[in-house]
Structure formats: C-alpha cells, structure tokens
Amino acid sequence: MADAAESKGPSKSALKKAEKQAKMAADKAAKVAKQAALPVQTKKADNIIGITVSKSDDFPQWYQEVVLKAQMIDYYNEISGFYILRPSAMYVWGVIRNWFQDRIEAMGVEETSFPMFLSQTSFEKEKDHVDGFAPELAWVTKAGDKDLEVPVAVRPTSEAVMYPYYSKWIRTHRDLPFRLNQWNNVVRWEAKQTTPFLRAREFLWQEGHTAHLTEELAGKEVLEILELYARVYEELLAVPVVRGRKTENEKFAGGYYTTTVEGYIPSNGRGIQGATSHCLGQNFSKMFDIKVEDPDEKGKHINVWQNSWGLSTRVIGVMIMIHGDDKGLVLPPRIAKIQTVLIPLGITKNTTAEEKANLEKRLEEIRQTLLKAGVRVEADLREGYTPPWKFNDWELKGVPLRIEFGPKDSAKNVVSWARRDTGEKGTFAIDEVATKVPELLETIQKDLYNKAEKAYREHRLKITNWDEVVPALDAKNVVIIPFCLDGQCEDRIKELTAGKPEEGTDANGAPKAPTMGMKSLCIPFEQPEGLVPGETKCLNPECNRKAEKWCMFGRSY
C-alpha cells in the first residue's frame, strides 16, 4: 500500500503484502531523512540561502530542503508526521480547488460538510473497508477530563460517515444521480515514514460520493472524474500521467474497481499514484441499505451503484519532485502565486535619489501594465539586498519568470527577462510586455509539461523479456509487461524483483538496504499492441497463465 496512503485509500490486500518491503524502504528512508533533516531544521542552515545538495546526488534530502526553503511547508515539530502548509503551497491548492470545484458544480455535484468523527458501528459495516483503514484510525477517547462513553475515530475517509444518510435521503430513482462532494481534512495515523505532501498523517483533499441507478451511469462518471484529475495534473501542474485501472490487489478497500492516474518521478524512476476514482459497485449500498424502487418494475428494489473519488494535496509534492532543480522550486506559471518578479538593477552608491525614484517609477508602470494584463506580478524593492541575492531568492521559490530593469534597459526602453525553468534570457520592448509576458508564461507552462512528458514516455518501457525487467528498473524506468492479472502472481512479481541487501554501507554509514520490488501501478487504458489473447504468456517466469492485459509495474511511492 505504499502509494495509496494519501490517495483514496489503502488497497485491498495491501496491508499484509507490502509490510516487509515497506519496512525495508522505511528504515532506509528514515536514516536518510534523519541525516537530511538535521541541517535544514537548525536555525543556522535556515540562513543558508539555496539548496545544499544536488537533486541527482541525494534526491530525498534535496526534496526536504526544497519544500522547507521554498517555504511550501514547515515541519510541525510538536507532533510527528504532520506538516504546516504555507501560503505558497495553499495558493497552488486554491487554484486546483477552484478549477475542480467549477467543473464538478457544472456536472451537478453539490457541496456538503459531514462531521469529522466516525462511530465504530457505521465503520464496521463493510468488512474490507475496516481491514483497510482500522490500523490508521486516530481515536478520541476523552473530552475535557471525562472519558467518552463511546470512543469516536477521526475520519480517514467518509464512506462510513456519509452512507447512513444516503440511505435516508435517497428515496426514489428521481433522487438519482445523487452527488455530493466535500473539501476537508482526513487523518491516517501511519506507522510508516512520512514525507511532506506525499504521505502525511493529516492531509487536505476533496472526496466526492455519488449514487447512480445503474452500473453504466456510475461507470461513466468514474471516468469523467478521472479525466478531470488527469487535467489537474496535465493542465495546471504540467505533470504527465497515465490513465488506467488498478489491479484487484491495489483497488480501494471495499470497492468494485478503481481507476487511477499514475505519475512518474524521473529522479528515482519511481511511479506514484496521482489520484483515484472508484466505482464502489453495490457493496456499500447493500451494507448501508441504500436503495430505490426500480423505475421499470414496480415493487422491485435496486441497490444504488456508488462511486467515490478523491484528490489530495499530494499533487503538490509530485509537481515539486518533477519540476524542481538544484536551485530550488520550479513552479508552472498557472499555479504560481507570483508568476513574474520585477527586480531593479544598477542602483549603486553613486545613484542619485532622483535616478532611483525614476527607475522605480518606470518599474511601477511596468508592474501596473502586467497586472492589467492579468499577470500575477510583484516588484522586489527590498533595500539591503543585492540583485544576485534576490535572483537566488526568487529562483529558490520557483517564480517562473524574472524581469530585470536597470538604467541601461530604461535607456533602451526594454526589459530583460530570465526564465526560471531553462535559464534562457532575452529582452522585450517595454511597449510589448502586456502581450509578450503572458505568451512567455504560457510557453514555460507548455515546455515544463513537454519536458516531463518526454521523460515519462522514454522511461515507460514495454518489456517482453523477463530478464530485462530488473535492469530496466535499476535504470529508473517503469515497465509495461504482459500480465495475467492474478493477485498471487502480482505478489510473486514483487518478491522476484526485490533485490537482496547489497554489501557495504551507504553514504551515511548504514548497511545498504535491499532494492524495492516492483508493484503494479495500473492497467493502462491505452494498451500497447502485440498482446495476443489466449496466446501471449504472463511475463512472470514462474506463472503458467496467459496474459490478460499489458500492466504497468514499477518501484513506487
């Protein structure tokens, strides 16, 4: 269940099966994190502007430094596994929230707010669901100084909170489709190593819960929502994803089937679950007694078909991991709180007050022009910092475009610009900034996506020879292989691809951890050519079954 934690839920069989592997990975990660955390959490290192390690040399430490120093999060030292989302992160979440909210509203999804606490009774109605979530529940047992008669749990997801009311509210087929969504916080008290954005004990998300008359109608919505999730990644965050269906092993606890968008982190070659849209089938509607009279047959009752779907703040972490570089964060323009920063140049000891005022006046005119053009722009007029220091500061924070403006530019009626993503530089005539800057921002947005898309495409290898699998993983690829879809075979594939502990010690002096086995990421909707039904074998050399589908596997979060 390594990658399910901050998405819609732990997969069905995940808890038992991934334990061993997760433990090993966690031990290693803990070690690395401990080392990494030391320099960045002390006041001294906070003062070091810029990232102290290279993204390619030590990816985990690089990530921790970036999220902290770019002020996306802070660690909540009071309670481990919790993080503070700072304004630049909340801005990204706000853009996503507004974008998604507009689109589900247009679909007819209404907003609701259910209590954050769950009673034991409701929770225990769906068995697989309980098995999936029980180990991570936070229990409130006391209020003030009194013990509660019946302890209550903080929601890890709201199926069991909401569905008793769906039973009450849905009376006739005319109430269908019935669609509610809530934006809230959930708690999953994980024992495993936590990571900012990707795996936190509390996170923000939206959870949609809908009911439909037929499987077909439910299924249609599952895909509509999945497409919105894909667009959040692709259009807002400039992150490519693969759309597909989860295997039985990896589907939502208690659900019927799970669809997913899967991302890829080039730095370590790992897959990462992006967001999931589940068809719950009639499992929950039977347990919670949610039914309507069949419109075609009086007296006959039909249990409704339900969906649930969720997108969490995890998306921000994926975006950071993919676009960031050794200078820090790189934000796609569409989700950047500040898209362009204006920095005055050439102010020296010899500059007169009048010259300085003139330069700042023209800078302010440029700022106003850009604001009117819809650009989110700020001027950095801080005293006591040199332009290079300011450049570093805004690069660290990921601002997509820097505009510099000094006396020479002023004389030529131009501004100089520098792209955060490529470092490319150039000039625009001042008269043209209102059109050129928005164009350039769109170019940056597209280029970021294209670069990430190319990296993903080139590292998603279609493999038909088992011996090539582990070398492909070691070369930071995910693989697409012919697969029988059997759950035990899937488990065995994980074991077969896990490495033995290597000899020697790692950079921190700890024994080297074994490499992680690969798990199934999804069965891509876009299936490659070449799988002959009833003929092509499952790639697992120990398996005698025929392959049903091409399935994407990889080491993963």
Added chain:
Amino acid sequence: MADAAESKGPSKSALKKAEKQAKMAADKAAKVAKQAALPVQTKKADNIIGITVSKSDDFPQWYQEVVLKAQMIDYYNEISGFYILRPSAMYVWGVIRNWFQDRIEAMGVEETSFPMFLSQTSFEKEKDHVDGFAPELAWVTKAGDKDLEVPVAVRPTSEAVMYPYYSKWIRTHRDLPFRLNQWNNVVRWEAKQTTPFLRAREFLWQEGHTAHLTEELAGKEVLEILELYARVYEELLAVPVVRGRKTENEKFAGGYYTTTVEGYIPSNGRGIQGATSHCLGQNFSKMFDIKVEDPDEKGKHINVWQNSWGLSTRVIGVMIMIHGDDKGLVLPPRIAKIQTVLIPLGITKNTTAEEKANLEKRLEEIRQTLLKAGVRVEADLREGYTPPWKFNDWELKGVPLRIEFGPKDSAKNVVSWARRDTGEKGTFAIDEVATKVPELLETIQKDLYNKAEKAYREHRLKITNWDEVVPALDAKNVVIIPFCLDGQCEDRIKELTAGKPEEGTDANGAPKAPTMGMKSLCIPFEQPEGLVPGETKCLNPECNRKAEKWCMFGRSY
C-alpha cells in the same frame, strides 16, 4: 459564556460564572428539544411537508423543523452534538467564504493550513487561554490499536498551534504585518445543549492570525476585520448588527480586548454574538517569544502585537432565525442557491402534449433569459406534483421569488410572480424579466434587511430606570444602560435580572424554568447621548460607581 461557544472563544471568566444559568437554560432547552425532535426525526413526520408549529408559539421547535425540513442540516445521529451541513447551507457558507476571502486577500492576508492537533505543551503556555478551552478539548489517545505516548487534542482554535511558528518565521520588522488565515473545522466538546449552527461540537469557520509592530496598527486591523464581519451580516445575510467592544468579563480568553458584532433575535428577544475580532495585545507574543528588533532602536526588541479573528457557520443560524416564517425558510437573494424558481401552471388532463411542450418551451426561454441576466434560476418540471404542492415545497426551502407561468400568462406574454418574504404578487411582461427580476431580487434583499433592522432598532431600549429593565427584557427587548464596566457588578446584574422559578408547569408538563438573567452583549461604538462622565450612576442599584459607558445587555444565546 453562553454566546461565545461558536464564535472566537469562551470569554475569560465565563466558565464559572455562567454555569448555573446555562444549566437551567439547558435543562429547559433539552426538554423542549426532546419533544421537538421526536416528530421530525421519524420517517412519518419527514413526509409532512411544511412546518407543524408557528414561529411565535414555539420558537425552538419551529427552528428545529425549519433547519431540518428546508434541508439545511441533518442531525448526525451517530454522535450527539454534531450536524451535517447540506448543500443549501454549504452554498450560503460558500458565498460568504468567497466574499470574505476576496477582501482579506486584498488586505494582504495569505492562506495557510496548520495541523488539527495540538500538543499539551504549546497549549499550556497562556494560562487564561487554557482555562477557557481545556474543558472542551477532545483528546486523541490511541492510533490503530496502540496508545499514543503523548495524547494530542483537536484544536478548539489555533493560537497555540500556530504561534510557535510565528516565533520562528517573524525575524525582522520587515516581516510585519504578518497575516495568515485558515478556513477549517474546530472542535469544542461542549457539555451544554447544542443547537444547529449556533452551538455545535464541531463547526466550520475562518480564523485569522496576524502580527503587527504597534498597538495602533493592530487596532486598525481589528476594526477593518470587524467591519467586514458586519458587512457579511448586513450585505449578504440581510441581518443588522451592533458593532462594539466586549467587557472584560466577556472578552477572549487570553486576549487584550475583543470587538464584536451583536445580533438580535426578535422571536425571543435574545441577543446573539455574531463574530469577534480580537486584539491579543502582547500576551501571546511574550509567551511564545515572538519579537523583532525595534526599527528605531538597534538592539532593543519588541514583542509583536497580535490579532485573531473568526467568523463561523453560526451566521447561517442567525439568518434563519431572523428571516424565517411559519412557511419555513426565507433566504435573502444574495445568498440563495436558487434565487428564482419557475413553475408551469395550468397543465391538466385536457392539456395536449403539444400545448404542454409549447408551455415548457417558453418556460425554458424565460429560464435562459434569466440565467443570462445572472439570476440563479431553476424550473420545477417535476411530474406528479400539483402547483400548490410545489409552491409549498419551494416556500419551505426559502426561495426568494417564485415565477408562475401558465397558458393565460403565455397568451398575455407575461409571467406571474410571488415574493417569498411578503407574499406580494404581480406580473411582468416577458420582455422585461431580464431587468425586472434582478431588480425585484435586490428589493427583496433590502426589504428583508430593513424589516430586521427596524425590529432590532425598536427593541434596543435605552433605559435609565432600573425598574424598567426586567419588564423590558420580558417584552423581548435588549437594553442599553449606563454601566460602570466592573466585572463583579456585571455578574451581579446577571443575578439580579434572573427570575425565580415560576409556579406551575410548561407545555410539556415540566416545572417552569426561571427566566434567564441578562448579560453584557457589548459596549456599542455608537454611544447614545446623555451619559455625563463622573456624574451619571451605574444603573445597578447596588452599585455605587459612576457609569463609564452605555452598555448593551440582554438575555442571550
């Protein structure tokens, strides 16, 4: 502390002092609520469309029926004191949220998200703050099946969660003003009777937390925010409020001073705290070590001046209580999810399919015209319901304007309309709906406000004779009296105005509860004439002090 529960926090001395009175009120309320809850929570009564009691006869039951039957909330039966906010309530909250968010963003307030859990250590730093909130904390003591080493509490408000980080993040006076806001949920596990929206164990709110260099700058913001709160009530919810300052007894636990907007419920003559904006002074900044170097004196450090301010979903309850009537909810147009409902008339057994289709086609044209004019409009084409049934249904749900359209209207090229608030009826030429409907909606908005404002103004009595106080309260007024501002005097006023238990039993056969004493609501910023400093006596006959201010007192929530 009766009225503080869902606002920014319990008042300083509230816990001990209000206990007795709250207990009596709660016992009575519990009795009424129990009776009231029975008919509306059974399936049978759910089917009764419309409210079964009159607002003037039994206000508590009326309120419970309205919020349930108009589908603003549902009771969360699994855990007492919690409520489900349904889409029509969340829509109101969404409008308020967007309106307020836009305005604080323009002020430079940024969005953040802190963890929902609080450690004991942070919490205990400010003593009055602890005293105020400790009795209502929900404690998480277990995760999965393991006991936590250190229990954590769910935030009742976030001062103690956030301020350790303010100490870390605020380094220089250039970081000031430092302003963060979060929209979230908080938990106050009250022992007292809960009421939908007004007092719930969990509620939604925004909490702003800011830091400033000087008392003056902090104080300026306190009032700016208070004015936004007043405008939420007045401009969006059509609810008049009185702006003022809380007495020492009623201020925020641990704060310096509290400003407030105070509402009034005509049906029972009670005051209700609307929202509060606090100056925390330097109390918290000293405890949490939040300081900057004095810009005017090198080496000298200044503890920052802090504010916190909050507006909760309580506002929705106040709006419902004020505008609702015996037919159900009455929503002000600006916050109504559906502002206008279109209902086809005159479709009978004799109507041909063609006639019906024609009518519905014209209705759809009207709907499109209104949508383009920016009106939130829906057509009710449900089969199997009579127009009168539909009228009742939409009246119950509070839709501000109904438009009826039948063959006669069609022949005359008019639509017929009926106002929800006054019942007034009329017609518009179809050509004019795009201008007339928005105008009428604005008229309804203004009329609702004016009606409520008149009721509040006429029941806010300036009183200078002690003997008139209790009769004024009994006649559903709040009173403005000369007051010395002394805390003990304030307590005594509460005792002196509380009635003795009456003889006989109430409608439910229970012994009659004593009438509630009055408490201070606020010291209005707009002070009436006639108080002579050093001369006018405090109105409490047992008090020998001079009056400092006119103070508004009343029975209250």
